[in-house]
Structure formats: structure tokens, C-alpha cells
Amino acid sequence: MARESEVRSLLTLSSKSEDSSALAARLRWRNAALHDRCNMKDMERIKEAFEESYNNKMGPLEFRDLLKTLLNVEYDDEEFNILFMKMNTSRSGEVDWEELVSHLILGYFGNDAENQRESLQPPIMGLPTILRSQHRHPISRICFCPDVEKICTMYYHFSEDINEQCMLICGDVGGNVRVLLFSPVARGPFKNEAGRASITLRHVDLQRRPSMLPELHLIELPRLHAEWVRQVSYYKSLHCVVSCATCPDALLMCDIHGSKTHNMFKVEKGIQCFTFDEEAHVLVTGGPDCSVRVWNPFVPAKPSVTFIGHHAGITCIVLQNKGQTIYSLSRDRAIKVWDVQGQVCIQSYIDVPSVIGERTPISAVYNPATREFILAAIKIAIVVLDEQLNPLHTDGFTHSRAVSKILYNPLFKVIITCGLDSIIIVWNPVTGKRNVLIRDAHVRMLHAETVPVEITAACFNPGNLLLLSGARTGELKVWNFNTGLCLRVMTIEHMCEVTGCFWVEGRILAIGWNRHVVEFEDTGMATSGKVWETRHTDDVLAAAVRPPLTIATASYNSELVLWKLETGQPYR
Structure with a gap:
């Protein structure tokens, strides 16, 4: 209570105002x-x-x-x-x-409600699953068909209304788009009939003699683009065919007969791929210029938002959260996650291995039912985009990895948790809300990328005003946890895990895998400290302090040493 x-x-x-008789x-x-x-x-x-x-x-x-x-x-x-x-x-x-x-x-x-709802788990976690391709040559196209158990190279549109015809939409190297219409009930030419021989037809045959296959109706949209068509789709709510190409007349949205709607989206270097959300009316495109553009389908003159950050041409776009989250895949196998509302890049994912095809163009398809992003070239890689939260793992509002330290501050009456996800959270124990969130509290550079480092130890200063945290890289940081500001950085030894830290009057003590106690002055900005005598022969894993007299340290091989706090010498 x-x-x-x-x-x-x-x-x-x-009270009664002097200038007015009304009561306020x-x-x-x-x-x-x-x-x-x-x-x-x-x-x-x-x-x-x-x-x-x-x-x-x-x-x-x-x-x-x-x-x-x-x-x-x-x-x-x-x-x-x-x-x-x-x-x-x-x-x-x-x-x-x-x-x-x-x-x-x-x-x-x-x-901010958005801040409280923000999940601490990044959209893409872990390494992709690699599958062996059964093809002898690199895969050039991969599609997901909900009702057809096969891989194809054209776009299928299946209508839920049996009175509306189904479509097979394809584009060719001449910039033409062709639409094949057939009944979803009769299944047109795809209906199996006993005793009926297989028929091989070209679209030219259908043009000249439509009576050869009356179940299939062909509609041609000639020369929509100056280059070969890269992708086609169907915008159901507007009854429009959408196609794109890598030429200035980059993307066209038009109805089947080309009479009512004819919106041309122009991009100088063209568009390689696109996707859209029909409910939110959001159209997103990517192309050789390495830019991701967000369009209003009804306003082709200018994109609403342009995201820049890729270093290679974009080959595939995926939308989630009603068009608010964008995933873009580039030729260098980098996946970037964009927040449309905040207009920022949330994550850069570079863990797609080169074994799927380092110099081979990558084909990709997204399965919204399982949230799997399937990439294919020499081999097949499966990346899960924004995996659904496991309630046994995290609720999305707390840490996404194990909590390594939990502290209660009696001065400010808050709870502080530190996790292996390199996140520090200051909690209000009465409301259960996050007061302060510190992301990437400890980081290191790996292959020119900033990687978060696990937090392994933490404590308060004697006055409970500041927080001291230790990391797996041997780094120590002093924080003003009410503002999230880092005040000082220290190191016991490079890549030497800090297993315990203590802040006593005038001094900071840290232990770790370097097998000894390191002492720092709690004032100044010195990054290195004084090393106590080495008495342990293995990694120090635990310690306890009893100011102002004693500190006890214990190592992996069961050695226990008691030290004098005043002199830093072990008890004889």
C-alpha cells in the first residue's frame, strides 16, 4: 500500500479576486x-x-x-x-x-507511453538458420505461395471472393506487364481432368487465338518501363497492378485496363524492389541508389520519408506493424531496420554469412505467418524478424537477457537492475514503471561495429548518489543514474571480466579474472588503478567487504583471502 x-x-x-466577484x-x-x-x-x-x-x-x-x-x-x-x-x-x-x-x-x-511500451529486445536476434540448397546452380528467384506448394517466379493474387478472378502477373525484359485471369472455382487451365493432354502455349498464341484456352484471359500492359521489370504485385484495395524497373520511370501503379489510375513514381536510378501496406496506404521502395523511400500511394510526386544508410543497392523490402517498421536487405547482405515514425535506424544486422553466396545475387521472400525472412543464393538462410516474445524469456519491458545485478537505493527509493544485455534500468517500485533507461551501458568495437558488452557487477557509492558498474571487458563506469549520464570510465585490465566491485570511503575496489584487487581513487578521472599484491592462483569470482576493516576474496580453485582495507595487505 x-x-x-x-x-x-x-x-x-x-478565493475572491479583487477585480471580479467570481470565485476561482x-x-x-x-x-x-x-x-x-x-x-x-x-x-x-x-x-x-x-x-x-x-x-x-x-x-x-x-x-x-x-x-x-x-x-x-x-x-x-x-x-x-x-x-x-x-x-x-x-x-x-x-x-x-x-x-x-x-x-x-x-x-x-x-x-511517454511509447517509451514505456518500447521493447528492449532488438528486432533481429541470433544467427540465421542455414539450409543446403538442392539446386545445382544459384537460386535466382524465391517466392512464398500460401496455397501453392512450389517455388515460382511470378506473382499470384488469390481473391477470397469466388466471384473475383484470380491473377497471374508477370513482367518481361522489354518492360511489359502481362496479367493472366482465371476463375478461382474452375481453376482455369490448372484444373486436372482425366484424359486431358498437357498443352504448351506462349502468350503470343493466346494473343492470336484466345479460343485455344478459353479458361484463361490475357491482358497486356505494353512498354510500361524502359528497362526490364524487376518486380510486380497487385494493390487489391485500389484494383491496381504495381510494377517497378531500374529506370527513371521507376514504379507504375495502374488499374488493369490502364484507364482510371495511372500513377508514375519517378526515381533517377530506378527502383529494384517495393512493398506496401494496403490498410495504412504506405508504399516503400528500394533501389540501386542505396536509399529507402516511403511514399503515399496517392502522391507520386515526392516521397514522404527517405532513409539513407546502406552501402550497396537494396534488393528486398519487408514491412511490419502496419507500415511503421521497415526491413531493407542490400546486396552486401546487410539488413537494416527502420522506424518510420521516429525516422531512425533501429538496428543494422550484418550476421548473414557469406556462405549463402558472397558474389551471387540474393533472392529473398518474407513469410508473415512465421515472421521468417528467407534468403537464397548458393544456400538458403532463414532470419526471424521481430520474433514473438517468449513469456518465459522476457515480457518485452524488462531485460531481454539475464539480470546480472539488482540493487535497491534507499536514498531515492528506486530499484536498479543491470543485465547481460548491457542495459541499466531505474525502476519506480510503487508504479512499476521505468524512470531511466540506459542502453549500451558498456560497448566494444568488433569489426568496425559497436557491440554491447554484458554487465557483470554493480554497486552504489557510500552516499547512494552514484552507481558503479563493471563489464565483461574489464571496464568500470560511474553513472549518475537519475540522468543516465556517465561520469567516469576506468579499466582493471583489457578483456578481463569484472566479477565484483565495491565503493568504500575514498576508494573504488574491483576484482576479476586478473586474480588480484585493483584500487582506484574515487576522485579525479584516472582510468587505471593501483594493483594489490597477487595472492590468488586462479580467477577471483566472488568477494565481500566489511568497511572499514576487511575485504574477502575467493577464487575459482577455492582459495579464500582476507585483506586489510586500510593497507591493502592480506591478513597473516
Whole structure:
């Protein structure tokens, strides 16, 4: 049950204005979050008050009176002390305008519903599954057909309405598009009949003598593009055929008869691939210019958004979340994940192995039912896009990998969790919401790419104001966990896992796989520390400290050593 001081209470006071006889209702808030009470006018008045104060700063009493006067917010002594310490990041005993604004921004970010719903698990995880191809030559085209158990090179459109004809749409090297129509019930030429011989026909034969195959109707859309057609599809809600080519007249959306709709999307170097979401009316294209473009299908003049980041031509596009998430595959086997609403790249996935075909063009298809992205060349690779969360693994709001450390801060009354996913989360134990989220707390460079590093140890400083974290690479970092700001970086030894860290008065102690205790001063910015005498013959895996006298360390081979904290010497 939450304390009464933690619940916002509303008291209505009535006062009579000198200029008017009407009564105005005034709201009195208790222990309220500042970002819930400040509007633009309040911010302007608070800024004026800071400008009028001495050195543009305010002490605790002056700032508390300001909040009570301007915002009608009152705080209990304990709650105000916590609030003031969160804002006073410089630990000078006074807050300025910049510190207040930073605190409000963090509050608004924490209240953002999108931030609370944000999953900590990246869209693509792990390595792809590699399958051996049964073809003698590289695969040139791969498609997924829900109702046809075979691989084909054309686009099938199957209508759920039995009164609407099914379509086979194909494009050729001359820039022509042909549509073959047949009944979904009679199945046209694909109906098996006993005693009926197989017939081989070319489209020229259907043009000249349609009576040869009355079950199949051919519609030709000639010379839509100046180059050969790269991809075709059918936009059902608009009854349009969509085709693209790598020429300036890059993508055409037109109805079957070419009379009602005829939208031409122009891109200088053309379009290699496209996809769309009919419900959201979002069209996404990619091409040789390495750019991903998001279009409104009704506005062909200019793309709504352009994403730049690939270093090779784009060969395949996949949409998820009603067009809000884009996956783009380029010729160099890199997959990038784009957030349309935020207009940012969420992830760059480079783990598609070269064994599927290093110099062979890659064909790809996406199965929305299983969320599998199937890539094919010499071999076949299967990558799962945005795998559905396993409730036994993560709920999507907490860590996506094991939690390595959990701490409770009695000063700010928050819970801090550190995970092997290199994420630090500050939790409000009353509401269960994330106050602060620190991604990629520890990282290292691998093949010119930033890779997150597992967090293996953490502790608070003696005053519970700062957080110290240790990583598998031997790196230590000091954090202001209320703002997510890294204040200092230290190292015990390169690529030597930190298994424990302690912050005692004036000193930081760390242990790890280097078999000894490393001591740092808690002031200054030194990155290396003093090494204590080596007494262990194997990796130190555990330690405990009892200030101000003793620290105990234990190694993998069962050695236990007791040390004097004051001198750094072992007990005899």
C-alpha cells in the first residue's frame, strides 16, 4: 500500500479576486511530479525567477518557496530532499535553470507511453538458420505461395471472393506487364481432368487465338518501363497492378485496363524492389541508389520519408506493424531496420554469412505467418524478424537477457537492475514503471561495429548518489543514474571480466579474472588503478567487504583471502 505522502492529494481552495466577484478554484498539489504541473506559462515565470536570483541559482529553501508560490506544489521534507538531489547533478547545493530543464525532460520522457511500451529486445536476434540448397546452380528467384506448394517466379493474387478472378502477373525484359485471369472455382487451365493432354502455349498464341484456352484471359500492359521489370504485385484495395524497373520511370501503379489510375513514381536510378501496406496506404521502395523511400500511394510526386544508410543497392523490402517498421536487405547482405515514425535506424544486422553466396545475387521472400525472412543464393538462410516474445524469456519491458545485478537505493527509493544485455534500468517500485533507461551501458568495437558488452557487477557509492558498474571487458563506469549520464570510465585490465566491485570511503575496489584487487581513487578521472599484491592462483569470482576493516576474496580453485582495507595487505 502506497504511503499517503506518495499519493497526489487535491485540495480545492476558494478565493475572491479583487477585480471580479467570481470565485476561482485553486488547486493544491502535494508531492506531485514537476513535469505533471508545469505548462509553458509556468516555465516562463520560473525562468524569470531564476534570472532574478543571485548568480541565477537557487538554494533548497528558495526553490521550495518558488514551487509553492508559482505551482501550488508542496512537498514533504523527505520527498523534497530527493527531488532536489535529483536535480542538483553538480552537487553544489544550488540548482540552476539548466538542471531544472534537464530534470523536466527526463520526466516527460519517462511519461511517454511509447517509451514505456518500447521493447528492449532488438528486432533481429541470433544467427540465421542455414539450409543446403538442392539446386545445382544459384537460386535466382524465391517466392512464398500460401496455397501453392512450389517455388515460382511470378506473382499470384488469390481473391477470397469466388466471384473475383484470380491473377497471374508477370513482367518481361522489354518492360511489359502481362496479367493472366482465371476463375478461382474452375481453376482455369490448372484444373486436372482425366484424359486431358498437357498443352504448351506462349502468350503470343493466346494473343492470336484466345479460343485455344478459353479458361484463361490475357491482358497486356505494353512498354510500361524502359528497362526490364524487376518486380510486380497487385494493390487489391485500389484494383491496381504495381510494377517497378531500374529506370527513371521507376514504379507504375495502374488499374488493369490502364484507364482510371495511372500513377508514375519517378526515381533517377530506378527502383529494384517495393512493398506496401494496403490498410495504412504506405508504399516503400528500394533501389540501386542505396536509399529507402516511403511514399503515399496517392502522391507520386515526392516521397514522404527517405532513409539513407546502406552501402550497396537494396534488393528486398519487408514491412511490419502496419507500415511503421521497415526491413531493407542490400546486396552486401546487410539488413537494416527502420522506424518510420521516429525516422531512425533501429538496428543494422550484418550476421548473414557469406556462405549463402558472397558474389551471387540474393533472392529473398518474407513469410508473415512465421515472421521468417528467407534468403537464397548458393544456400538458403532463414532470419526471424521481430520474433514473438517468449513469456518465459522476457515480457518485452524488462531485460531481454539475464539480470546480472539488482540493487535497491534507499536514498531515492528506486530499484536498479543491470543485465547481460548491457542495459541499466531505474525502476519506480510503487508504479512499476521505468524512470531511466540506459542502453549500451558498456560497448566494444568488433569489426568496425559497436557491440554491447554484458554487465557483470554493480554497486552504489557510500552516499547512494552514484552507481558503479563493471563489464565483461574489464571496464568500470560511474553513472549518475537519475540522468543516465556517465561520469567516469576506468579499466582493471583489457578483456578481463569484472566479477565484483565495491565503493568504500575514498576508494573504488574491483576484482576479476586478473586474480588480484585493483584500487582506484574515487576522485579525479584516472582510468587505471593501483594493483594489490597477487595472492590468488586462479580467477577471483566472488568477494565481500566489511568497511572499514576487511575485504574477502575467493577464487575459482577455492582459495579464500582476507585483506586489510586500510593497507591493502592480506591478513597473516
